[in-house]
Amino acid sequence: DTGVSQDPRHKITKRGQNVTFRCDPISEHNRLYWYRQTLGQGPEFLTYFQNEAQLEKSRLLSDRFSAERPKGSFSTLEIQRTEQGDSAMYLCASSLGTGGSEQFFGPGTRLTVL
Amino acid sequence: GEDVEQSLFLSVREGDSSVINCTYTDSSSTYLYWYKQEPGAGLQLLTYIFSNMDMKQDQRLTVLLNKKDKHLSLRIADTQTGDSAIYFCAEDIDTDKLIFGTGTRLQVFP
Numbered sequence: 001d002t003g004v005s006q007d008p009r010h011k012i013t014k015r016g017q018n019v020t021f022r023c024d025p026i027s028e029h030n031r032l033y034w035y036r037q038t039l040g041q042g043p044e045f046l047t048y049f050q051n052e053a054q055l056e057k058s059r060l061l062s063d064r065f066s067a068e069r070p071k072g073s074f075s076t077l078e079i080q081r082t083e084q085g086d087s088a089m090y091l092c093a094s095s096l097g098t099g100g101s102e103q104f105f106g107p108g109t110r111l112t113v114l
Numbered sequence: 115g116e117d118v119e120q121s122l123f124l125s126v127r128e129g130d131s132s133v134i135n136c137t138y139t140d141s142s143s144t145y146l147y148w149y150k151q152e153p154g155a156g157l158q159l160l161t162y163i164f165s166n167m168d169m170k171q172d173q174r175l176t177v178l179l180n181k182k183d184k185h186l187s188l189r190i191a192d193t194q195t196g197d198s199a200i201y202f203c204a205e206d207i208d209t210d211k212l213i214f215g216t217g218t219r220l221q222v223f224p
Contacts, residue, residue: 004156042118042202042214043122043157090158091157103212105157 002026004106006092012112013082019110020078025094032075033103034067035091036060043091049075050097080112118205118215125221132190134218136203139184143205146179147212148188151200160188160201190220198222 001058005024013019025032030051035043046065047057051072061067069075079086089110093103118138126132138146147162163170163177163186170177176189186203200219204212 025161035212040216042204042217045211045213048211093157102159102162104159107156 001037004092004094004104006090006109007107009110010110010112012114014114015055015082015084018078018080019082019111020076021073021090021092021111023077023092023094023106025074025092027073028102029094029104029105030072031095031101031103032069033093033098034075034077034097035093037089037091037108038087046077079111082111084113087111087113116166118203118213119205119217120201120218122216123219123221125223126191126193128195128224129189130193132188132193132197132220132222134188134190134201134203134220136186136188136215137184138186138203138205138213138215140205140207141200142182143207146177146186147204147206148175148177149202149204149214151202151217157202166170193220193222195222195224 007022033048034046037043046061047067052069064080067077078080089108091108092106095101095103120136135169135181145162148160149157151157174191178187200217202214202217205216
C-alpha cells in the first residue's frame with residue numbers, strides 16, 4: 001500500500017499523559033498536513049510542512065502540541081499533558097505541493113483522553 | 115474570516131438525484147473541493163473545480179460554482195446506496211491549506 005499511513009490507529013490515554021502520533025506520507029510528496037476532526041465537524045487545519053520546514057501553525061495548535069518532520073519524510077505530532085478536549089481524530093495528509101495538487105488523507109489516529 | 119457552511123442532512127431515494135450545497139467566504143480560493151467520508155474510512159477526494167470555472171462534470175457528479183454568491187453545489191445523478199456517506203466541501207486558502215465545511219450526511223434509502 002503506497003498511500004498515507006498513520007500509527008497508531010487508536011490511542012486511549014489518561015488525562016495528563018503525553019502521546020505521539022506518526023504519519024508516513026506518500027513517498028514523493030513534499031507537503032505534509034495535520035488536521036483534527038471532532039465528532040460531527042469537518043477537519044480543521046493544524047499545521048503543514050514543506051519538506052522539513054514547518055510553514056504554518058493554526059491558532060488551534062496550543063503550546064502543548066508540537067509537530068516535526070525531521071528529514072522531510074515522516075512526521076510526528078506530540079501532545080503533552082493531554083486534556084479531555086484533545087479527544088478527536090487526528091488526520092494526516094500529503095500532497096505534491098504544487099497549486100491545486102490533491103491532498104491524500106491517511107486513515108487517521110483516533111485519540112480518546114479519559 | 116474563513117467559514118464554509120453546509121446543510122447537515124440530506125435523504126434521497128435510490129435512483130433520484132442528490133444535490134448538496136455549500137457556501138464559502140474566502141473569495142481568493144483557487145480551487146474548491148468535494149470530499150467523501152465513509153464510516154471508518156479516510157477522506158476521499160471526489161472532484162474539484164478551479165475557481166474560474168462555473169461547472170465541471172465527471173460521470174455521475176456535476177459541480178456548479180457561483181463565484182459571485184460564493185456558492186458551490188455537488189449533484190450526484192442516479193444516487194445509489196453506496197453513495198451514503200458524509201460529504202465535505204472545502205476551499206483552499208493560499209493553496210496551502212484546506213478549510214472544510216461541517217459536512218452533509220447523505221442517506222440513500224431504497
